[in-house]
Amino acid sequence: MSKELMVAHCPDCGNVFQKNVRNLCSSCAALLDEQIVTMERYLSRNRFATTEQLSLATNLxxxxxxxxxxxxxxxxxxYPNLADQCDLCSAPIRRGHICPTCSSRINDDIAKTLERERKMKERLIAANSYYHKI
Structure with a gap:
């Protein structure tokens, strides 16, 4: 019985490597580990750093x-000042993909659209109905 060697291209550098859990070649994995250590070292001394400050200090x-x-x-x-950005308005967020403001705006738009569709269906039913007078 022969074993197949599973290989892939590294998404960061493009080199061929043997597939692993991290999905990175050994040099990119080592670089990633080094970046994470550098970032954690800076954050351990500067707990209140912002994302931009962390980027400047670590060259990431x-x-x-x-x-x-x-x-x-x-x-x-x-780290209370680290944040991602909302996908829609670029406001700072701490979790998810969109901020609460955009989320509520989307939910309101959906509710308005559903209400409009419901009213339109009611009008169509009323317009196509036949009333019989006894």
Missing amino acids: PVQKIRGWIRKGKLRVFD
Whole structure:
């Protein structure tokens, strides 16, 4: 019985590597570990740093930090000023993909649309109904 070697292309650098749990080649995995250690070291001394301050201090892109927040790799409850951005309005958020304001606006729009559709169906039923007088 022969074993197949499962390989893939690293999503970060494009090199071929043997598939693993992290889905990264060894050099990119080592770089990621180094970045996380650098970030954690800075945050241990600067608990109240913002996402932008963390980015400047560690030379990590803000989008990468926000991606780690969104994926749960960076726990924001330990650091009160770290935040991601709302996908719609770019307001700071601590969890999820959209802020409470955008969420409530979307829910209101959905409710209004459903109400309009209900009224339109009622009008169609009333317009197509036949009333018989006895």
